[in-house]
Amino acid sequence: MLLIRTLTTMLAVLLGAAIGAAIGGALQVPTAGAALGAALSAAALAWWDTARGETLLHWLRGPKIGAVPRATGWWGEMAYRIERGLRLREAGIEAEKQRLRDFLDAIEASPNGVLMIDKGDQIEWSNGVAAEHFGLDRERDHRQRITNLVRTPAFVGYLQRGQFEEALVFPGPNGRGTLMVLVRAYGDGMKLILSQDITERERAEAMRRDFVANVSHEIRTPLTVLAGFVETMSRLPLSEVERQRVLTVMTQQTDRMQGLVGDLLTLAQLEGSPRPPVDRWLAVADLMQRVQVDALALSAGRHALGVAGGGDAEIAGSDTELLSAVGNLVNNAVRYTPDGGRIDVAWRWRDDGSAEIAVTDTGPGIAREHLPRLTERFYRVDGSRSRETGGTGLGLSIVKHVAQRHGGAIDITSEVGKGSTFKLVLPALRVRRRTGVVAEPVHPA
Ligand code: ADP
Numbered sequence: 458m459l460l461i462r463t464l465t466t467m468l469a470v471l472l473g474a475a476i477g478a479a480i481g482g483a484l485q486v487p488t489a490g491a492a493l494g495a496a497l498s499a500a501a502l503a504w505w506d507t508a509r510g511e512t513l514l515h516w517l518r519g520p521k522i523g524a525v526p527r528a529t530g531w532w533g534e535m536a537y538r539i540e541r542g543l544r545l546r547e548a549g550i551e552a553e554k555q556r557l558r559d560f561l562d563a564i565e566a567s568p569n570g571v572l573m574i575d576k577g578d579q580i581e582w583s584n585g586v587a588a589e590h591f592g593l594d595r596e597r598d599h600r601q602r603i604t605n606l607v608r609t610p611a612f613v614g615y616l617q618r619g620q621f622e623e624a625l626v627f628p629g630p631n632g633r634g635t636l637m638v639l640v641r642a643y644g645d646g647m648k649l650i651l652s653q654d655i656t657e658r659e660r661a662e663a664m665r666r667d668f669v670a671n672v673s674h675e676i677r678t679p680l681t682v683l684a685g686f687v688e689t690m691s692r693l694p695l696s697e698v699e700r701q702r703v704l705t706v707m708t709q710q711t712d713r714m715q716g717l718v719g720d721l722l723t724l725a726q727l728e729g730s731p732r733p734p735v736d737r738w739l740a741v742a743d744l745m746q747r748v749q750v751d752a753l754a755l756s757a758g759r760h761a762l763g764v765a766g767g768g769d770a771e772i773a774g775s776d777t778e779l780l781s782a783v784g785n786l787v788n789n790a791v792r793y794t795p796d797g798g799r800i801d802v803a804w805r806w807r808d809d810g811s812a813e814i815a816v817t818d819t820g821p822g823i824a825r826e827h828l829p830r831l832t833e834r835f836y837r838v839d840g841s842r843s844r845e846t847g848g849t850g851l852g853l854s855i856v857k858h859v860a861q862r863h864g865g866a867i868d869i870t871s872e873v874g875k876g877s878t879f880k881l882v883l884p885a886l887r888v889r890r891r892t893g894v895v896a897e898p899v900h901p902a
Pocket of ligand 1: 789794840843844852
């Protein structure tokens with residue numbers, strides 16, 4: 458390149474000198490003409506070169522690298538090389554930016570809150586979850602001091618102490634739920650705050666504790682009675698009448714414990730097993746028949762009993778679960794309805810294709826405020842009545858589980874002094890009409 462440029466320059470200067478000499482010869486000053494011609498052509502060359510360099514410089518000063526000036530030779534190659542270098546650098550920057558975007562998107566998608574703060578505890582960046590956890594507005598609160606925005610003393614103290622080996626659990630600043638926060642230091646005094654909403658976990662843990670406490674309490678009472686009687690029997694000589702009385706009470710207490718353990722096992726089984734199949738069809742008539750037999754035995758003639766409908770229907774589900782659910786509802790109706798009352802068990806189709814088994818009684822009814830809590834484990838409106846009649850407090854939670862496992866629900870309506878209706882509602886997917894059944898048999902009371 459250098460050689461070509463040198464030769465071109467020399468050629469141009471020689472050419473200029475020759476032309477100058479020819480013109481100078483005609484004017485009788487050939488030497489001066491040659492010198493002037495050489496100087497002019499050198500100046501023209503220098504100007505042309507400067508102009509091309511200026512075009513390149515103008516382009517480089519511009520904001521964009523597009524539209525590179527087209528040139529040949531030395532300046533052309535220089536423009537091409539500069540442009541290539543710039544494009545490579547731009548592609549590298551774009552790739553880095555994309556990597557950063559992907560990285561931030563990944564953190565954004567995290568189910569946990571991520572918040573970065575600098576050494577002055579000012580917010581550098583946060584994902585949406587963290588903003589929600591701490592009640593922040595990501596744009597407005599950027600570069601604000603976190604402790605000015607989240608003023609919960611436990612959180613402020615935790616950040617100030619600077620000992621982050623253990624996570625901090627505190628009530629969410631929005632007044633909602635419980636947050637668990639973990640802090641990790643990085644870089645030059647920067648901190649990464651990771652937050653997790655543990656409200657559900659806490660609630661489940663509280664429920665588990667309550668459940669264990671309730672079960673222990675329910676078992677301890679009959680056990681205490683039994684232990685007392687065992688001691689009495691082993692220490693004191695009892696008459697036959699007294700012995701019989703003691704044995705009757707002991708049998709009642711063991712029955713109570715057996716009932717409780719039975720219900721606990723049923724619940725555990727319901728929670729631990731897969732949902733009943735949707736393609737095993739059971740005749741509702743058989744279910745109603747068995748419910749009627751059990752109800753008659755339980756009531757022992759103390760109530761008027763009606764069982765109706767379902768002769769044309771089938772349910773897809775588990776017969777033991779459904780029998781246990783309806784059995785529990787009927788059992789409750791019998792136990793809570795005073796003698797002489799009426800209990801009806803009815804199968805009904807609903808307009809949307811679903812169906813319900815309704816158990817209606819003329820018992821004491823339940824005040825409205827208790828209704829939402831009735832299906833909670835061990836929730837009783839009248840504890841002593843429940844226990845006296847062999848209740849465990851788990852019946853309705855079993856019914857609710859069975860209903861949910863069949864895609865249905867339990868629906869309770871009640872009026873104090875008039876009676877209650879408990880409906881086991883089954884979705885259209887799990888009920889169908891039996892083919893070939895003409896009339897609906899009604900089971901007489
Ligand atoms: P329990 O074993 O105590 O009957 P359940 O879970 O079956 O437990 O019922 C919860 C509570 O709902 C009962 O303790 C009772 O107070 C109330 N209850 C249930 N069924 C009836 C009913 N048919 N009539 C009045 N109260 C009822």
